[in-house]
Amino acid sequence: MSKLFSQENREAFSNPLNLNNPITVQVLGICSALAVTSQLKPAIVMGLSVTAITAFSNVIISLIRKTIPNRIRIIVQLVVVAALVTIVSQILKAYVYDVSVQLSVYVGLIITNCILMGRLEAFAMQNGPWPSFLDGIGNGLGYALILVLVGFVRELLGFGTLLGFQVVPQCVYDWGYVNNGMMTMPAMSLIIVGCIIWAHRSINKEEK
Amino acid sequence: MKALRNFFDKIKPYVEEGGKYHAFRSLVDGFETFAFVPNQTSRVGSVNIHDAIDSKRIMSFVVIALMPALLFGMYNVGYQNALVAGQLENATFVGMFLYGLLAVLPKIIVSYIVGLGIEFVVAQWKNEEIQEGFLVSGIIIPMIVPVTCPLWMLAIAVAFSVILAKEIFGGTGMNVFNPALITRAFLFFSYPAAMTGDYTVWVSQSSIFGCGYNAPEAITTATPLGQAALEGFSGYDSATICNAITGLIPGSIGETSFIAIALGGLLLLWTGIASWKVMLSVFVGGALTGWLMQACELTEIQWYEHLVLGGFAFGAVFMATDPVTSSRTECGKWVYGLLIGFVAVLVRVLNPGYPEGMMLAILFMNLFAPLIDYCVVQRNISMRAKRAINK
Numbered sequence: 001m002s003k004l005f006s007q008e009n010r011e012a013f014s015n016p017l018n019l020n021n022p023i024t025v026q027v028l029g030i031c032s033a034l035a036v037t038s039q040l041k042p043a044i045v046m047g048l049s050v051t052a053i054t055a056f057s058n059v060i061i062s063l064i065r066k067t068i069p070n071r072i073r074i075i076v077q078l079v080v081v082a083a084l085v086t087i088v089s090q091i092l093k094a095y096v097y098d099v100s101v102q103l104s105v106y107v108g109l110i111i112t113n114c115i116l117m118g119r120l121e122a123f124a125m126q127n128g129p130w131p132s133f134l135d136g137i138g139n140g141l142g143y144a145l146i147l148v149l150v151g152f153v154r155e156l157l158g159f160g161t162l163l164g165f166q167v168v169p170q171c172v173y174d175w176g177y178v179n180n181g182m183m184t185m186p187a188m189s190l191i192i193v194g195c196i197i198w199a200h201r202s203i204n205k206e207e208k
Numbered sequence: 209m210k211a212l213r214n215f216f217d218k219i220k221p222y223v224e225e226g227g228k229y230h231a232f233r234s235l236v237d238g239f240e241t242f243a244f245v246p247n248q249t250s251r252v253g254s255v256n257i258h259d260a261i262d263s264k265r266i267m268s269f270v271v272i273a274l275m276p277a278l279l280f281g282m283y284n285v286g287y288q289n290a291l292v293a294g295q296l297e298n299a300t301f302v303g304m305f306l307y308g309l310l311a312v313l314p315k316i317i318v319s320y321i322v323g324l325g326i327e328f329v330v331a332q333w334k335n336e337e338i339q340e341g342f343l344v345s346g347i348i349i350p351m352i353v354p355v356t357c358p359l360w361m362l363a364i365a366v367a368f369s370v371i372l373a374k375e376i377f378g379g380t381g382m383n384v385f386n387p388a389l390i391t392r393a394f395l396f397f398s399y400p401a402a403m404t405g406d407y408t409v410w411v412s413q414s415s416i417f418g419c420g421y422n423a424p425e426a427i428t429t430a431t432p433l434g435q436a437a438l439e440g441f442s443g444y445d446s447a448t449i450c451n452a453i454t455g456l457i458p459g460s461i462g463e464t465s466f467i468a469i470a471l472g473g474l475l476l477l478w479t480g481i482a483s484w485k486v487m488l489s490v491f492v493g494g495a496l497t498g499w500l501m502q503a504c505e506l507t508e509i510q511w512y513e514h515l516v517l518g519g520f521a522f523g524a525v526f527m528a529t530d531p532v533t534s535s536r537t538e539c540g541k542w543v544y545g546l547l548i549g550f551v552a553v554l555v556r557v558l559n560p561g562y563p564e565g566m567m568l569a570i571l572f573m574n575l576f577a578p579l580i581d582y583c584v585v586q587r588n589i590s591m592r593a594k595r596a597i598n599k
């Protein structure tokens with residue numbers, strides 16, 4: 001048990017959440033972070049989907065890493081990821097159809113998410129299944145964390161709702177408050193992600 | 209003046225480092241260097257370029273140049289209000305001006321308090337001198353928004369642009385985009401209803417503190433360009449153009465009067481603060497494109513009408529010539545200006561969603577200004593290299 005949660009394994013899980021966050025530090029997976037975060041619910045679903053796919057593709061690739069011929073490893077990785085993405089896409093269609101419609105192509109485009117390929121190449125190809133699993137979960141959650149933050153700000157200021165529930169009370173609108181239309185545009189999420197990166201780097205100045 | 213000098217000398221020890229109120233150092237420093245040309249000329253011991261006036265004096269000249277347009281804008285706000293209320297024959301000049309003053313002054317105050325507040329905080333925080341760029345932006349911003357723009361929106365937009373378009377790039381002189389235009393772009397994309405909406409925003413329709421008149425009902429008053437985008441330009445005749453030149457048309461506060469803007473423009477050219485190349489080439493670019501569009505029968509607006517309607521003249525004189533965000537090479541200034549005029553008219557004519565293209569055109573070319581400079585410099589380098597080789 002102690003070996004399962006050794007210092008190394010714990011770091012494989014916790015580093016991507018903060019100091020090595022895929023979005024704010026490695027600046028990967030930005031495109032989907034801009035596209036799906038106009039509301040909180042798709043952001044959460046997208047974050048969870050990517051977490052599941054990263055974790056399991058990491059495990060699968062890690063299991064077969066010694067048998068993959070080096071020259072075709074990218075194709076093999078893509079096949080694994082594509083299979084998992086298809087499964088997730090079908091599950092989403094079956095259980096949360098409205099979110100699936102909202103996410104539209106972006107579920108399919110998880111295949112091209114740089115975080116996935118990056119983790120497979122950088123971690124799963126060199127490490128055993130269990131650390132790879134933790135690494136996948138950590139990176140997925142690190143990605144989801146930023147998505148939820150951005151989605152929270154954008155839905156609150158852009159629509160006045162959270163998860164579809166009206167949060168900004170009607171009386172505020174009566175005083176003349178208006179929802180910020182720019183928050184619903186992808187341009188604004190780029191600025192919010194930039195602000196998060198700014199804050200993250202000023203907090204963690206010493207570590208670098 | 210003497211009393212002011214003595215006052216600054218008296219409070220100085222308190223705000224120096226270690227003094228009782230050193231949190232206000234940048235504030236006092238800012239006002240002191242605004243009121244008096246500082247004696248101290250250079251803080252860093254490296255090479256400096258000597259200029260007869262410092263940037264606070266330049267900014268003051270631009271603010272003076274903006275005054276005709278601003279004062280006329282105030283009068284026009286009152287005039288348009290009386291017009292929609294049908295009370296034009298009862299309204300007096302002073303009454304209309306006072307109404308406009310009451311409508312515009314809060315915007316100027318909000319813009320300055322928010323913008324300068326952020327500048328002072330940043331200067332204090334980074335332990336730098338206060339930067340003066342906002343003196344001009346702060347007065348331009350109220351002039352390029354509709355008169356009915358709510359103050360809280362203005363405050364948010366000013367904070368957004370000062371922080372994200374200026375301070376994070378390093379403050380005055382480092383910004384890529386014109387902060388005043390970023391403010392307007394933010395308002396335009398965030399609160400489209402308050403910026404164009406159903407065209408009730410251009411004219412103030414209710415009285416303020418007993419000044420002005422309440423319009424009998426909400427009256428839709430499009431700007432001439434908006435009208436043209438909606439239903440074609442056929443309803444307009446030469447009277448509209450006369451009004452556009454004097455400025456008695458609905459529109460953003462400072463942009464309507466061609467004559468008032470021209471007065472300010474002449475002052476800028478006479479003092480050498482604005483580049484005549486940029487100013488001229490924007491007009492030439494706009495006129496040529498307008499003529500081309502007309503020749504291709506894409507628009508009913510005459511080419512010369514493009515130059516006096518909407519924010520074209522204001523943008524050409526006060527925004528495109530911003531020395532920080534425009535091209536710096538002399539050849540690049542021509543390209544930069546021509547392309548602004550070109551893009552502005554292109555957006556106006558070909559995109560029905562945006563009746564006014566000046567803001568987008570200038571922001572777009574702000575983005576390209578460094579590239580234009582780079583190309584001009586590289587061309588010069590390769591020309592000289594060729595000359596050296598051929599010898």
